[in-house]
Amino acid sequence: MKRLAVLTSGGDAPGMNSAIRAIVRLGVASGFEVFGVRHGYTGLIAGDFVSLGSRHVGGVMERGGTFLGTTRCLDLMTEAGQEQALGRLRDRGIHDLVVIGGGGSQSGSHALSCRGLSVVGVASTIDNDIVGSDLTIGATTAIDVALESVDRLRVTAASHRRVFLVEVMGRDCGYLAANVGIASGAEVIVVPESPVEPESIAMDIHAAYERGKSHAITVVAEGARYNAEALADYFRRHQARLGFDLRVCKLGHVQRGGAPGVVDRMLAIRLSAAAIAQIDAGHTGVLVGSVEGKIVATPLAEVAGRKKRLDPELLKLARVLAQ
Ligand code: F6P
Numbered sequence: 001m002k003r004l005a006v007l008t009s010g011g012d013a014p015g016m017n018s019a020i021r022a023i024v025r026l027g028v029a030s031g032f033e034v035f036g037v038r039h040g041y042t043g044l045i046a047g048d049f050v051s052l053g054s055r056h057v058g059g060v061m062e063r064g065g066t067f068l069g070t071t072r073c074l075d076l077m078t079e080a081g082q083e084q085a086l087g088r089l090r091d092r093g094i095h096d097l098v099v100i101g102g103g104g105s106q107s108g109s110h111a112l113s114c115r116g117l118s119v120v121g122v123a124s125t126i127d128n129d130i131v132g133s134d135l136t137i138g139a140t141t142a143i144d145v146a147l148e149s150v151d152r153l154r155v156t157a158a159s160h161r162r163v164f165l166v167e168v169m170g171r172d173c174g175y176l177a178a179n180v181g182i183a184s185g186a187e188v189i190v191v192p193e194s195p196v197e198p199e200s201i202a203m204d205i206h207a208a209y210e211r212g213k214s215h216a217i218t219v220v221a222e223g224a225r226y227n228a229e230a231l232a233d234y235f236r237r238h239q240a241r242l243g244f245d246l247r248v249c250k251l252g253h254v255q256r257g258g259a260p261g262v263v264d265r266m267l268a269i270r271l272s273a274a275a276i277a278q279i280d281a282g283h284t285g286v287l288v289g290s291v292e293g294k295i296v297a298t299p300l301a302e303v304a305g306r307k308k309r310l311d312p313e314l315l316k317l318a319r320v321l322a323q
Pocket of ligand 1: 072125222256
């Protein structure tokens, strides 16, 4: 019987469980015996496999995170680690591997593919920064979780006429911050792609009060040159002149822990179906993603080590909407 393994890697993302479930059930339907790899590439190198049948993946879809576990595994980027991983798959008679994860994880897939493994990547990260998919599994739910928090912060910010610096994740990509900022009606959005000085942010905040606003929500990407802490530090040092009553809220990993919404569940299912179809057709060494509403496969060589650009129109739109 043909054998297939699936693993999740890198930061967990809501919807990963939906993807594992779909890979297992669609894989079984295509005649595969399916194995899960525990704890990402670390488990692959250690040979930590678990047999997965359709009943093992019941009741997982509504849960955030990944029931297989995940790691950030530097060993996979070494020759020895890759050889060990390939050996573990060979020992089990596993010919195909599905890697559910973000940019770093797909660089790992690419490395394994270059060594001759049949591997398909499924685009999944809350950061939504991978080339090869307009949207990645987990990003929408992470935005929804952050939105709920910002909506609540706005209530207390308005009561106290305060400035809130709300930091969201996204590594060095501003996609989460831009979307959270626009959809929450933030007065100011700070992203890594458009570096600004603290003085200019302070002017935007003042301008919001001058326009009659009772508060100023500033959504800051963690990867911005001035993240929330650095900005707060600057504003506090200039408190006498700026006069802000300021609070900081770093949302951090809370954003990753939500139960996946319908967009992430359906994206996970559609990408997983495409991954099985690619394997069935013998087209591997690719990442499956959603581009302009269609599911497409992009060679991993074009994905590895590259980052998707943030749409600059989003930031222009944000400035007008904040008026
Ligand atoms: O890549 C997803 C992500 O949540 C980033 O937004 C964030 O910078 C990073 O992972 C945090 O990583 P860790 O969970 O390893 O602290």
